[in-house]
Amino acid sequence: MTTTHRTFWQTPKAGNIARLTRQTERLSALPPDQVRIAVRAVGLNFADIFALTGLYSATPAGAFIPGLEFAGTVVEVGTDAAGFAPGDRVMGVTRFGGYTSVIDSEPDYLMPLPDGWDFAQGAAWPAQTLTAWYALTRLGVLQAGQRVLIHSAAGGVGLQAMKLARALGAEPVGTVGSAAKASWLGEQGFASVLVRERDFARQLQRQDLHFDLVLDAIGGRVQRASFAALKPMGRLVVFGAAEFTPTGLRPNYLKAAWRYLRRPRYDVMEMISSNRSVLAFNLIWLWEQQAEMRVLLAELNQVPLPPPHVGQRFSFDDAHAALELLRSGQSVGKVVLELDHGC
Known part of the structure; x- marks a missing residue:
């Protein structure tokens, strides 16, 4: 491929997924502190859907390219960039801009692609x-x-959390x-899996289940239960609210407002008495904390x-079909866009 265009x-x-269109532009000169990557695969996230529909607090104003993660091959290295060379296979993160055939990135946001992994992985x-x-x-x-x-243990984050919890010696449910x-999760080696019932609170009570930690990106009654x-001393960690996922290409603001209320x-005060905590985060803000990100990545490498x-x-080419599958909640594992030649 050439790298003159992307x-x-x-x-x-933001506001309607239908507005997402494919475009082409000529590439500008590579900034000296960045690395240029021919993208071969793009990972999809629920944050993409929320950003495109305007329900994500970090959504850029005006026009933007969605996408938070990618993998590909280095094609050019800036004069002030270090750590990578043309031909290196890499994976990386970006604060938006991932749905592209060519991306320029600071080296801190790139990692070598492990041997034996394909670009989609x-x-x-x-x-x-x-x-x-x-x-x-x-x-x-x-x-x-x-x-x-x-929660959502068969999804991208959930499946990785199940693996990591087990690696840490904890008991993931x-x-x-x-x-x-x-x-399917049972086939992956996870025996402790609950199919959520409509009355999830009663389900947990009936089975007398209690936890030291909960990871939730659903919200609503599931989160409350x-x-x-x-x-x-238990902790509820919240990093999303899938219950707000639009059922159409744009939000139903009345339904969203009702769920918000x-x-x-x-x-x-009750949390003090019961000694339980609620914590929440949005990983996109970590992109600005490069030192912390390097520490986290170093830990994960171990x-x-x-x-x-x-x-x-x-x-x-099928970005809309991929987003529709992700939005449907029927996907298992990660949904990925692939480019044959990074263009």
């Missing part, structure tokens, strides 16, 4: 694994022997929305993990 998916403004690793690790270790302070409840997903199931609310599971692969 192809990318861009929306003129590389694109499936950075954002979801950093999210799971940050939630488990920095906020959750998970210890060996503790029991952690992980996953939840999913269907028996098929529970069966999870908090109630925490042991003393009915969202769980926590009384800090954790033996298999490559992430890529459940569905789409052509880069």
